Amino acid sequence: MSTAEEIEKLMPDTSQLLSIQPEMESPLYYTQLNMLVTGLEWWWRNRQDFFIGANLTIYYCRQQLEGKEDYLGTDFFVIEGVENRPRNCWVAWEEDASYPDLVIELMSNSTADVDRGFKKELYRNTFRVAEYFWFSPDTLEFNGFYLSGSQYIPREPLENGWRWSKVLGLYLAVVDGKLRYVSHDGELVPTPEELATLAQKKIT
Amino acid sequence: MSITLQQAKILLPDTTKLYSDEPEMESSLHYTQLMMLVATLEWWWRDREDFFIGANLTIYFNHQRLKTQDSRGPDFFLVKETEKRPRTSWVVWEEKGRYPNLIIELLSDSTARVDRVLKKQLYQNRLHTPEYFWFSPDTLEFKGFRLEQKEYVPIKPLENGWLWSQELGLYLAIVERKLRYITQDGLLVPTLEESVLQEQRKVEVERQKAESERQRANEAETRNRFLEQRLKELGMDPNSL
Numbered sequence: 158m159s160t161a162e163e164i165e166k167l168m169p170d171t172s173q174l175l176s177i178q179p180e181m182e183s184p185l186y187y188t189q190l191n192m193l194v195t196g197l198e199w200w201w202r203n204r205q206d207f208f209i210g211a212n213l214t215i216y217y218c219r220q221q222l223e224g225k226e227d228y229l230g231t232d233f234f235v236i237e238g239v240e241n242r243p244r245n246c247w248v249a250w251e252e253d254a255s256y257p258d259l260v261i262e263l264m265s266n267s268t269a270d271v272d273r274g275f276k277k278e279l280y281r282n283t284f285r286v287a288e289y290f291w292f293s294p295d296t297l298e299f300n301g302f303y304l305s306g307s308q309y310i311p312r313e314p315l316e317n318g319w320r321w322s323k324v325l326g327l328y329l330a331v332v333d334g335k336l337r338y339v340s341h342d343g344e345l346v347p348t349p350e351e352l353a354t355l356a357q358k359k360i361t
Numbered sequence: 362m363s364i365t366l367q368q369a370k371i372l373l374p375d376t377t378k379l380y381s382d383e384p385e386m387e388s389s390l391h392y393t394q395l396m397m398l399v400a401t402l403e404w405w406w407r408d409r410e411d412f413f414i415g416a417n418l419t420i421y422f423n424h425q426r427l428k429t430q431d432s433r434g435p436d437f438f439l440v441k442e443t444e445k446r447p448r449t450s451w452v453v454w455e456e457k458g459r460y461p462n463l464i465i466e467l468l469s470d471s472t473a474r475v476d477r478v479l480k481k482q483l484y485q486n487r488l489h490t491p492e493y494f495w496f497s498p499d500t501l502e503f504k505g506f507r508l509e510q511k512e513y514v515p516i517k518p519l520e521n522g523w524l525w526s527q528e529l530g531l532y533l534a535i536v537e538r539k540l541r542y543i544t545q546d547g548l549l550v551p552t553l554e555e556s557v558l559q560e561q562r563k564v565e566v567e568r569q570k571a572e573s574e575r576q577r578a579n580e581a582e583t584r585n586r587f588l589e590q591r592l593k594e595l596g597m598d599p600n601s602l
Contacts, residue, residue, distance in 0.1 A: 169372035175365065217458030222370040226457075238486060250454045254422035254487055258511055282442065283458045285489035287511035303510045306527045307462055307491040323510050 176214040176246040178230025185294045186263050189335060193233050193261060195349050196338050197325070205241045210234040215257070216248040217283065227275060233261040234286075235324060256284035259324040261336070264293040277302070281309045288312070288324050292336045299331055381419040381450040383434050390498045391436075391467050394540060398437050398465065400553040401542060402529075413440045415451055420461070422453045422488075435480075437465040439528065460488045463528040465540075468497035481506070485513045492516075492528050496540045503535055 181187045194211045201207060214221075214230040221228065234257035236247070249256060260280055262272040272291050280286040281304065289309065290301040301312035301320045314320045319328040319339060327346065328339040338346035347355070386392040399416045406412060419434040438461035440451070453460060464484055466476040476495050484490040485508065493513060494505040505524040506513035516524045523534040523543060531550065532543040542550035551559060589599045 167374040169369060171369045171373065174369055177366065218454050218456070219370075219373065220457065222366050222373060224366070249458065250423060254453055254460075256458075256489065283460075285460070285491070285508070287489075304489075304491075305509055306507050308527075 170251075171216070171248050172244075172251040174214075174216060174246050174248055176212070176230060178212050178214050181212060181232075181263075183265075186265065189263055189292075189294045190233060192335060192337070192348050196346055197235070199349050199352070200327070200338065200346050206238055208236045208239050208241055208244065208247075210236070210244075210247055210257070213244075214246045215284070216246060216250070217256070227271075228279060231257070231260055231276075232263045235259040237324070257286050259288045259322060260284075260286050260290070261329075262289075262291040264291045264298060265295060269293070277309065282307065288322055290320065290322070290329060292329075292331070294334075294336075297331055297334060299329075299336065301329070376421070376452045377455050379419075379421060379450045379452055381417070381434065383417045383419055386417060386436075386467075388469070388498075391469060394467055394496075394498045395436055397539060397541075397552055401550055402439075404553050404556055405542065405550050410445045411442055412445060413443050413448065413451075414438070415440070415448070415461070418448070419450045420453065420488075421450055422460075435461070435464040435484075436467045439463040441528065461490050463492045463526065464488075464490050464494070465533075466493075466495045468495050468502060469499065473497070473502075481513060485511070492526055494524065494526070494533060496533075496535075498538070498540075501535055501538060503533075503540070505533065 181190060190211055194209055197209060210231060211233055212230060213234075215228075215234070216222075218226065220226045234247075236252075236255050237258050239252060239255055257280075262268070262276060264272050277289060280289045281302075285304060285307070287304050288301065289303075290299070290312075292299045299314075299318070299320070301314075301322075302309035303312050303323070304310075312320045315328075317330070319330040321328055325338065326341065328341075328343075330337055330339045332339075332345065340346055386395065395416055399414050402414060415434065415438045417434065417436055418438070420438070434451075438451075440456075440459055441462045443456065443459060451461075466472070466480060468476050481493060484493045485506075489508060489511075491508045492505065494503070496503045503522070503524070505516035505518075505526070507516050507527065508514075516526075518524050519532075521534070523532040525532055529542065530545065532545075532547075534541055534543050536543075536549060541552075544550060592599045
């Protein structure tokens with residue numbers, strides 16, 4: 158038995174743990190992830206109260222430190238209401254126990270079963286992620302769920318295939334083989350590269 | 362400086378036996394209500410081994426601020442799909458990262474504002490608790506919320522005021538000024554005391570039934586003996602009839 162005060166003094170600083178998520182499988186995946194990250198960072202450029210995790214491990218229990226958990230990391234996640242600063246990984250018990258509000262897994266042959274099964278269950282029942290999407294840059298399979306109580310309900314797409322994200326306040330849509338953000342009014346949210354190209358064209 | 366899993370594993374102290382750190386309940390009214398909620402559900406789910414009920418127990422979720430984390434434990438919380446065993450507190454990182462499925466706060470004058478505003482935000486935004494109810498044993502104020510995506514939406518009461526809990530698979534309802542569980546079919550889930558009384562009544566009925574059976578058997582036996590005796594007296598062998 159121990160009091161909170163005694164234990165608190167013994168607690169190590171685990172905020173500097175390293176991510177154990179393996180590298181992305183191919184440039185296709187890396188490019189897609191990059192688009193999602195930079196696109197949202199641009200869209201929310203005036204906000205300071207969120208964190209985007211890209212290919213990062215979320216630490217949530219002791220079993221992970223002992224290598225006993227199957228979970229390694231999450232491709233893309235967004236947490237609102239937290240300080241926007243760089244992190245090596247997300248350690249829930251160092252961050253007032255916040256879990257992601259939104260997750261997107263970039264699915265491949267080797268991760269499809271895990272993304273549809275184990276991870277969906279982890280995100281639903283442990284992290285209670287409000288919105289979970291997966292997208293395969295290979296097959297373009299795209300699906301989404303939102304939390305109702307402790308259940309995941311499929312997020313039905315519009316006729317054009319777009320799926321609304323309440324967390325982002327944006328649609329997610331497959332455009333030219335890529336998963337993209339589309340505004341409420343139906344405007345494609347540009348990536349910083351597209352903006353730069355556009356700006357260059359104007360100059361020349 | 363970064364640290365490895367190996368180092369973290371060695372450094373992280375055992376926090377499975379952390380003491381709870383909660384103030385006493387406000388009144389015997391609150392205490393009785395809490396115990397009723399706990400005991401009734403424990404009894405109702407007596408064949409299940411996959412849940413934990415915390416009563417006035419601390420939930421530890423912040424490593425560095427064990428002592429000063431900004432929230433007290435809920436009055437009543439339920440975690441499903443976990444191991445059923447006694448605990449001195451709920452330490453999230455020792456419990457596979459799990460948080461409660463359902464929380465009930467018993468409002469009092471001193472906690473009402475915190476329960477309605479701060480705790481609601483905490484349960485909605487941080488703990489992502491699927492269902493949150495509050496009930497005042499004094500004023501009988503009673504409300505319930507279900508997490509829809511990332512926001513609490515009030516649970517619409519039935520005309521009689523009952524609120525459905527998806528997590529419990531039961532209604533919560535005020536019956537004789539107490540918060541009680543009611544089955545989907547509208548039957549009051551008995552408290553432990555009521556169950557005991559019901560069982561005792563059943564046992565008594567069984568006992569009386571057995572007693573009258575025995576009496577009837579005795580009477581039949583006596584009558585058989587008498588008839589046998591009469592036959593013998595008349596010179597007849599009862600076994601040859």
